[in-house]
Amino acid sequence: MIMGGFAALKTKDLINVGIYSALYFICMGLAEGLTTLVTGLLLPGFTSIFVPGIVGLLAGPVYMLMCRKVPRFGALTIMGVLMGLFFLISGHFALAFIPYVLCGLLADLVETGLNRGSVHIPWRVLSYLVFTFGSLGPVLPLWFMKNAYVASLVKRGKSRDYINALFSHVTAPTLIACLAITVVGALVGAWIGQRLVSKHFSEGAAKG
Template structure:
């Protein structure tokens, strides 16, 4: 069980790819349904849709490092495609914390899975946290990328204390609901009868 082997790395890479497309799907859904708030709700909706992917990771590759690899796919994306320079940090940090909770702690199994998944889901907050906590640096970053003030004002229009708590609260709530839904799907279609979650 110690250390990721080649097959584990391959499996983690496959799940990372699936997770990336789930996040992409969530982004598309929000962009066409709630364009004003779409970026703030991506972590929550992604958490709602990704529960079964997470369960496949922790059951098929139950070793430290797998969860981090899956979350890191988004860190790489944020780093390469010109997001705010620090956007990739939460996408590394939160999956790593979730990985540690899931594989290195001895707390109650159900609590451990829900807590680790919630931490993992916060990995997608990287692009939006600077909107509240690093506003001036974020504006400078947008200006350096050629964005005008009309665009910048539209980005910051929904940013408030209320929207922060709504975004973070929905990420927690949808992580719980998403994992509950994911458990039903996983147990029905993917789990061995003797190893259901």
């Protein structure tokens, strides 16, 4: 299956990838909006820590449905590239797109290489967990590339007060918390997505 690469994707598959990528993008937007609202009221300064986990929580059904609809190598890679390009053109840190590209490819390898596009839930959940880590692209530089990140914020006209507030909670414990929240969010999102997709297809088969 992998040997066929992107050539195995037909026009209909590419259309489906585009549709599900758009839905995934909407989930990302909702996750960022909801997290900003809630943390702004309850935990100011912690938005970046929670966003990846909330993305994983909301986008599970979209991911599971796409894996069911397009069980071919290349689909998840394309989705990862599209999500990475969104980060690139929406003003995030310049290297923020790289994790989604890499995680999309790795998730593709797990889904179509190890899982072989079947309904083996553990492999599909693992592929989703890997893919969700791509959403860490905009936040990892806070911990690992602080100087470059600060320079990019200054270039974008951000004030020193804004920058200080952004980095006030960037510590080793919050990095661990961010990773843990991402894992939990992705696992719960995968569970919800798998249940919804299974119910949808089982009902469809019963009606058929």
